[in-house]
Amino acid sequence: MKKLLIYPAIDDARLARIQQVSNQLTVCNARDLSQALTEIKDADAFFGKITPPLLAAAEQLQWIQSPTASLEHYVFPELVTHPCQLTNMRGLFYDVIADHVLGFVLCFARNLHRYIRQQYEADWQPIGGTAGKPDFVTGPGQVSEVDRSHLHLSDCTLGVVGVGSIGAEVCHRAAAFGMTVYAVDPLTREVPGVVDDVWDIDRLPDLLAISDFVVIAAPHTPQTEKLFRAKQFRQMKSSAYLINIGRGAIVDLQDLTTALEQGDIAGAALDVFEIEPLPSSHPLWQMPNVIITPHIAAASPRVPERHLETLLENIRCFLNGQPFLTLADKSLWF
Numbered sequence: 001m002k003k004l005l006i007y008p009a010i011d012d013a014r015l016a017r018i019q020q021v022s023n024q025l026t027v028c029n030a031r032d033l034s035q036a037l038t039e040i041k042d043a044d045a046f047f048g049k050i051t052p053p054l055l056a057a058a059e060q061l062q063w064i065q066s067p068t069a070s071l072e073h074y075v076f077p078e079l080v081t082h083p084c085q086l087t088n089m090r091g092l093f094y095d096v097i098a099d100h101v102l103g104f105v106l107c108f109a110r111n112l113h114r115y116i117r118q119q120y121e122a123d124w125q126p127i128g129g130t131a132g133k134p135d136f137v138t139g140p141g142q143v144s145e146v147d148r149s150h151l152h153l154s155d156c157t158l159g160v161v162g163v164g165s166i167g168a169e170v171c172h173r174a175a176a177f178g179m180t181v182y183a184v185d186p187l188t189r190e191v192p193g194v195v196d197d198v199w200d201i202d203r204l205p206d207l208l209a210i211s212d213f214v215v216i217a218a219p220h221t222p223q224t225e226k227l228f229r230a231k232q233f234r235q236m237k238s239s240a241y242l243i244n245i246g247r248g249a250i251v252d253l254q255d256l257t258t259a260l261e262q263g264d265i266a267g268a269a270l271d272v273f274e275i276e277p278l279p280s281s282h283p284l285w286q287m288p289n290v291i292i293t294p295h296i297a298a299a300s301p302r303v304p305e306r307h308l309e310t311l312l313e314n315i316r317c318f319l320n321g322q323p324f325l326t327l328a329d330k331s332l333w334f
């Protein structure tokens with residue numbers, strides 16, 4: 001018989017689903033910290049928010065399940081050196097966050113974010129003037145110059161930084177829109193839809209130089225913290241857009257603001273920020289080429305059930321001695 005400790009306590013409906021997994025499992029849903037500190041002593045597995053005092057009280061803990069995908073605020077030095085295995089909640093959001101990213105791409109390509117602002121003013125003003133519009137819209141006459149204020153997605157290249165579950169789905173969707181797709185990742189080497197093999201992260205400058213859209217779908221780790229500074233923005237095309245749905249700490253907020261003010265890049269769509277919530281006085285709020293969503297790219301009615309399913313599947317793996325679905329490397333934070 002194995003013992004799973006849950007702390008903080010979860011609701012009765014989810015508890016009942018966990019209890020149905022196996023009669024080889026005792027589940028303790030601790031109501032307060034003092035109960036958790038007592039019960040963790042002989043627990044084999046833990047789900048919830050582990051802390052140094054809880055870990056110190058554990059005598060036979062083999063597995064910890066984090067309730068979040070990201071681990072930067074979860075791991076601490078004693079946890080890294082502890083022999084237990086750690087699993088996270090990655091892989092729940094791959095499709096819905098990829099949809100969010102493609103929504104950003106479409107806004108920038110077709111200026112939808114700017115036309116929505118114009119609509120409030122009843123302003124019938126084609127962005128970029130009339131150049132580039134076909135005769136059947138403007139009336140007879142010749143298109144005099146190539147106007148790139150509205151993009152043709154199948155002419156565009158999208159570069160993804162981090163092709164885990166979310167990044168790979170972004171690649172699939174972008175390829176389905178006819179975009180050319182490249183990616184960098186330290187571990188993954190192949191993703192269907194990506195033009196070449198996935199490049200190693202040391203080729204980030206190459207990715208930045210060719211991309212019309214750069215999508216950050218990596219975790220916050222010691223390696224990715226402030227990976228994007230002024231230098232990286234200068235390596236991007238001045239016509240390119242940055243999209244960050246990974247973690248705010250990956251992008252230096254001040255350098256990004258300066259890059260946008262200077263026109264080093266054309267715009268940014270951001271779901272995550274170095275400072276959350278983004279202060280109401282921050283200049284990004286007023287920039288017409290910036291789209292802000294308040295860390296909700298993962299919002300979906302399907303996520304709570306997927307969250308529970310991942311926990312249940314990892315419990316089954318634990319009881320059956322099989323490899324976990326979402327094993328993480330404690331020292332790498334993902």
Ligand SMILES: NC(=O)C1=CN([C@@H]2O[C@H](COP(=O)(O)OP(=O)(O)OC[C@H]3O[C@@H](n4cnc5c(N)ncnc54)[C@H](O)[C@@H]3O)[C@@H](O)[C@H]2O)C=CC1
Binds near residue numbers: 071091165184220296
């Ligand atoms: N905006 C939001 O609401 C949400 C954001 N996230 C963030 O998205 C991240 C990715 O989620 P998943 O795709 O599910 O995780 P995942 O673990 O499946 O994929 C992460 C990928 O990033 C790669 N990576 C690690 N270090 C890297 C580096 N230095 N440079 C480039 N790539 C690197 C990994 O090799 C892996 O392929 C999470 O860690 C989390 O921080 C996750 C859920 C919701």
Ligand SMILES: O=C(O)C(=O)CO
Binds near residue numbers: 298
């Ligand atoms: O699980 C995470 O890391 C999230 O950001 C969920 O929104």
